[in-house]
Amino acid sequence: MNRTHVDLEAPGLGRSGAVIRYGHWGRPVIWFPSEAGRAWDFENNGMLEAVEPLLAAGRIKLYCVDAYDEQTWSDRWLSLEERAHRHGNYERWITGPVAAWIGQDSPGTTDAIVAGASLGAYHALHLTLTRADLFPVALCFSGNYDPSTWSAWGERGDAAYFTNPTDYVTGLGGPHLDWLRSRAYPVLVVGQGAWETHPTGALPSTHRMAGLLADKGIPHELDVWGHDVAHDWPWWKKQLAHHLPRFC
Numbered sequence: 149m150n151r152t153h154v155d156l157e158a159p160g161l162g163r164s165g166a167v168i169r170y171g172h173w174g175r176p177v178i179w180f181p182s183e184a185g186r187a188w189d190f191e192n193n194g195m196l197e198a199v200e201p202l203l204a205a206g207r208i209k210l211y212c213v214d215a216y217d218e219q220t221w222s223d224r225w226l227s228l229e230e231r232a233h234r235h236g237n238y239e240r241w242i243t244g245p246v247a248a249w250i251g252q253d254s255p256g257t258t259d260a261i262v263a264g265a266s267l268g269a270y271h272a273l274h275l276t277l278t279r280a281d282l283f284p285v286a287l288c289f290s291g292n293y294d295p296s297t298w299s300a301w302g303e304r305g306d307a308a309y310f311t312n313p314t315d316y317v318t319g320l321g322g323p324h325l326d327w328l329r330s331r332a333y334p335v336l337v338v339g340q341g342a343w344e345t346h347p348t349g350a351l352p353s354t355h356r357m358a359g360l361l362a363d364k365g366i367p368h369e370l371d372v373w374g375h376d377v378a379h380d381w382p383w384w385k386k387q388l389a390h391h392l393p394r395f396c
Contacts, residue, residue: 149170149171149196149200149203150169150170150171150172151168151169151170152168152169152253153166153167153168153169153187154166154167154169154249155167156241156245156246156249157245158216158237158238158241158245159237159240159241160234160237160240161216161219161237161238161241162219165187165213165214165216165241165246166186166187166188166213166214167187167211167212167213167214167246167249168187168188168190168191168211168212169209169210169211169212169253170196170199170203170209170210170212171202171203171206171208171209171210172203172206172209173206173209173254174202174203174205174206174207174208174209174257174396175207175208175209175257175259175260175261175395175396176208176209176211176250176254176257176260176261177199177208177209177210177211177260177261177262177263177392177396178211178212178213178242178246178250178260178261178262178263178272178283179195179210179211179212179213179263179264179268180213180215180262180263180264180265180267180268180269180271180272181212181213181214181215181264181265181268182215182264182265182266182267182268183215183217183221183222183266183267183268184215184217184218184222184267185214185215185217185268186214186215187212187213187214188212189212190210190212191212193381193385194381194382194385195381195384195385195388197385197389198385198386198388198389198392199388199389199392201393202392202393202396207393207396208261208392208396209253209254209257211246211250211260213242213246215238215267215268215271216237216238216241217267219234220232220234220235220237220238221235221267221295221298222267224299227300227301227302227303228295228296228298228300228301228302228304228308229302229303229304229305229307229308230302231295231308232295232307232308232310232311232312233307235307235311236307236311239274239275239278242271242275243275243279243282247260247282259283259284259285260282260283261283261285261286261287261392261395261396262275262276262283262285262286262287263286263287263288263289263388263392264287264288264289264291265289265290265291265381265384266289266290266291266292266348266350266379267291267292268289268291269288269289269290269291269292269293269350270288270291270292270293270295270313272286272287272288272291273286273288273291273293273313273334273336273357274293274311274313276332276333276334277313277316277317277328277332277334280327280328280331280332281331284331284332284333285333285334285335285395286332286333286334286335287335287337287388287391287392287395288334288335288336288337288354289337289338289384289387289388290337290338290339290344290348290350290354290379290383290384291336291338291350291353291354291357292348292349292350292353292354293312293313293314293353293354293356293357294312294313294314294315294349294353294356295308295311295312296308296312296314296315297349297353313357313360314353314356314357314360317357317360317361317364317366318360318363320364320366325364325365325366328364328366329364329365329366329367332366332367333367333368333369334361334366334368334369335368335369335371335391336354336357336358336368336369336370336371337354337371337372337373337387337391338350338351338354338371338372338373339351339372339373339374339375339376339377339378339379339383340372340373340374340375340377341374341375341376341377341378341379341383342378342379342380343378343379343380344377344378344379348379350379351372354370354372355370355372358370371387371391373387
């Protein structure tokens with residue numbers, strides 16, 4: 149399998165970030181790992197089997213990226229507002245160096261899909277709702293989309309508001325909302341089994357986000373799997389294999 153590992157400078161994040169690319173041709177797919185994960189988590193958790201037919205057929209090129217959650221959302225010593233400010237550095241890494249490298253690696257391809265599981269699902273959804281020009285489709289597995297519920301403390305300002313989809317989707321309107329309706333397409337997938345309600349809050353948060361998107365007329369899908377479906381890699385593997393082929 150065609151596999152390439154690069155480290156890209158990540159200003160403001162304290163270390164360079166890894167990107168691992170699989171495949172030789174096709175629509176770019178960026179995968180965000182679960183909380184505080186690394187680029188190699190996808191392969192190490194057996195997820196490649198879910199996408200191997202698409203890679204072999206040249207339908208996708210997969211780009212697995214590092215997370216920096218330990219410096220942002222997962223640092224409970226920081227106020228929510230400071231976590232949100234630091235998250236901005238991560239967003240700029242994705243939309244800057246990572247997007248630029250993907251553009252050079254996959255010339256002529258546009259409209260990358262973003263996908264992720266658990267906290268990675270938040271990253272995927274947030275990027276599609278804020279940068280649908282780059283990432284119009286988000287495949288979100290077992291996500292919680294309300295950072296204010298993540299052991300948050302301190303006063304909330306603009307940074308916390310504009311990085312919280314559960315907050316800012318309610319305020320969408322005007323031409324920007326019209327554009328999102330024509331451009332963005334989130335797919336929200338969640339199970340009803342172990343860890344999807346407690347402690348992650350993924351199941352109620354996914355239902356709430358689907359309702360907010362519906363209220364704003366933003367095209368989306370809600371796919372709720374059964375009571376045996378847990379917040380875990382084996383199920384994310386099945387869910388990715390089920391949904392991704394429809395978009396590439």
